[in-house]
Amino acid sequence: MKTALAPFAGVLRIVSIGLACLVISNASAQQTGEPDSPTSDIDTGGLTIEAVAGWDDTVDTAVPVPLSFNISNYSGKDIDGVIHIFDPFSEQTTTLGQVFIGQGGTSRFSFIQDLSTWHDCHTFLEANGHVLWRRQLPIATGSDLDADTSFVLFLDGQGRTVPLKNPKKAPAYFNDEGLHLAPADGRPVRCLAAKPWQIPRHPGPLSPVQAIIIQDDETAKELNHIQWRAIAEWMCQGGTVFAPESSTEIPEQLFKASPLGNEPAIQLDGLTANRVGLGSLRVYSEDLLSDASSEFRDRLAGTIAKLDRSQLVPALAETNPWYSDGKNAARNRLRFLGFFAVYMLLSGIVPLVFYRMERRRIAILTVVIVGTATVMAGGLGAYLRNSEGDLNLVTVAEFGAGGAVEVAKINVQSAGGRDTEVVVHGNRADVQNTKMPHDSGYY
Numbered sequence: 301m302k303t304a305l306a307p308f309a310g311v312l313r314i315v316s317i318g319l320a321c322l323v324i325s326n327a328s329a330q331q332t333g334e335p336d337s338p339t340s341d342i343d344t345g346g347l348t349i350e351a352v353a354g355w356d357d358t359v360d361t362a363v364p365v366p367l368s369f370n371i372s373n374y375s376g377k378d379i380d381g382v383i384h385i386f387d388p389f390s391e392q393t394t395t396l397g398q399v400f401i402g403q404g405g406t407s408r409f410s411f412i413q414d415l416s417t418w419h420d421c422h423t424f425l426e427a428n429g430h431v432l433w434r435r436q437l438p439i440a441t442g443s444d445l446d447a448d449t450s451f452v453l454f455l456d457g458q459g460r461t462v463p464l465k466n467p468k469k470a471p472a473y474f475n476d477e478g479l480h481l482a483p484a485d486g487r488p489v490r491c492l493a494a495k496p497w498q499i500p501r502h503p504g505p506l507s508p509v510q511a512i513i514i515q516d517d518e519t520a521k522e523l524n525h526i527q528w529r530a531i532a533e534w535m536c537q538g539g540t541v542f543a544p545e546s547s548t549e550i551p552e553q554l555f556k557a558s559p560l561g562n563e564p565a566i567q568l569d570g571l572t573a574n575r576v577g578l579g580s581l582r583v584y585s586e587d588l589l590s591d592a593s594s595e596f597r598d599r600l601a602g603t604i605a606k607l608d609r610s611q612l613v614p615a616l617a618e619t620n621p622w623y624s625d626g627k628n629a630a631r632n633r634l635r636f637l638g639f640f641a642v643y644m645l646l647s648g649i650v651p652l653v654f655y656r657m658e659r660r661r662i663a664i665l666t667v668v669i670v671g672t673a674t675v676m677a678g679g680l681g682a683y684l685r686n687s688e689g690d691l692n693l694v695t696v697a698e699f700g701a702g703g704a705v706e707v708a709k710i711n712v713q714s715a716g717g718r719d720t721e722v723v724v725h726g727n728r729a730d731v732q733n734t735k736m737p738h739d740s741g742y743y
Contacts, residue, residue: 339388339422342434346375351423353415353437355453355509356461356492360445361415366505367423367437368498369409373401381427383409385437389419399425408497412504415439445508450487450605452511453494457519461493462588464601486605496522502730503534510607513542513588517549525557532557536577536705538610542600545572545585554581559727561702569603575701578610612696612707619694619709628688629715639680643673689715691722 350370353359373379383396396411415421424434445451454461492509496519500506512531514520523531532554535541543550555562555576562576571582582603586596646669657665690713697706710722710731724731 338386339436340434341436342424342431344375344432346373347379347425347433348372348374349425349433349435350497351435351437352498353421353439355451355494355498357438358445358451358492359415359439360508361418361439363445363508364412364502364504365415365439366498366500367396367411367413368500369399369411370406370495370497371399371401371409371425372406374404376403378402379425379427379432381425381432383411383423383425385413386422386424387418387420388422390417392418396423410498410500412500412502447609448487450489450511450607451509452489452491452513452604453506453509454491454513454515455494455496455499455519456515457496457522459493459495460515460589461491462513462597464489464491464597464604486602489601489605496527499523499527499530501526501530503530503537506530506534506539507537507610509534509539510609511540511542511604514544514547514550515588516544517547520547520549520553523553525553528553528557532576533559535579535581536560536700537612537707538578538608540579540604540607541581542571543581543583545583547583551581551583559703560700560705563701570599571603577700577702577705578612578698579700612698612705616694616696616707616709619696627690629690629713632684632687632715635680636684639676643676646673684715687715689713 348371352368354365359365367385369383379399379401381400382398384393385396386393394413396413397409399407399409401407418439421437421439422434423437425432452464506512531539531541535554536558541550541554551574555574558576560577562574562581565572565574567573568580568582571584573580573582584596584600586593588597588600647666690711692711693708694711695706695708697704699705710724712722
């Protein structure tokens with residue numbers, strides 16, 4: 301029996317097949333987890349990743365930014381991949397490092413990245429050409445590390461913080477040497493929550509923080525020796541670590557990892573303190589999370605509010621060694637510009653003067669000018685290739701308990717195509733490659 305829809309049966313069959321293929325294609329795309337948008341979230345079953353930029357939604361791109369990852373793999377297979385970060389605005393992609401997580405394993409990774417020129421940041425884990433996981437790391441939505449605020453990291457395995465009462469706000473002042481000191485009543489105090497896996501492997505990202513409170517030995521045992529070294533070196537540069545009196549793990553690990561010796565215990569603001577370098581380890585006897593310790597928390601907040609900032613890193617950042625004699629690179633730029641000026645004069649203005657000459661002579665003149673310029677360009681290139689570049693070294697040193705703390709900035713600028721080789725020697729020497737902003741428009 302024929303119906304009115306019989307002529308459309310073939311069309312309906314084609315449409316049905318097309319819809320079925322579309323559903324299968326969407327299901328396949330969801331399984332592989334690779335949507336068209338390069339910024340969409342991607343997940344893989346059994347793979348759990350915690351990723352944090354900065355400290356507790358506080359990201360200051362003016363300093364090295366810590367990027368911390370806590371990865372748990374229950375996907376049923378080993379994962380050997382690479383972690384990247386991506387800026388969709390500038391389409392810049394940076395590889396952080398290679399990671400390997402076995403079946404049922406958990407691994408922690410921390411990286412330090414210069415994000416001063418980044419507008420947005422997305423991070424993803426790639427393995428065998430497929431993106432297994434992707435998320436956005438907020439770097440512009442958090443608050444900056446204000447210079448008139450004392451920041452304290454409360455290190456706790458559960459990510460808890462301790463309520464600290466802020467003192468009355470008073471303007472900071474500068475001493476006779478221009479160093480930024482805390483006012484008499486102290487700066488406002490802000491407590492940032494951090495888990496042990498978020499502690500970086502380098503003291504650089506800790507420089508904006510004035511204090512670290514480690515809750516107990518159980519939390520301290522989650523830190524590896526590289527993280528302890530980062531905290532110890534940060535302490536030597538002026539940081540203060542607060543630890544409970546019952547802890548034996550924290551003093552042992554700090555003093556073991558510290559490059560400087562510690563002085564005997566003294567009393568500072570009612571706490572037992574061991575000075576190390578420019579900072580100290582201070583021991584308290586109260587339970588900070590207890591309601592009965594509110595009075596002690598107020599006194600602790602007052603102590604943290606009056607802590608001076610580490611002046612080594614800021615003082616070094618303010619130095620500009622390029623205002624000095626012997627700028628080989630600048631002189632070579634003048635030579636380069638001078639060569640082009642002479643070439644433009646010979647190839648542009650001189651032929652206009654001899655435009656009445658015969659074509660044969662004009663051709664000969666052109667060949668001579670171009671040939672001479674080619675030879676001169678080759679000679680200039682060889683000269684620049686073997687010319688000396690500029691290397692400027694600025695150091696800031698300060699003596700503290702157990703020895704001296706010294707940080708340095710090395711600026712290397714090539715005068716042409718030649719690389720400059722630098723070797724750094726010293727006790728616990730550490731070199732970090734960073735990009736410095738320039739107002740002149742060139743690097």
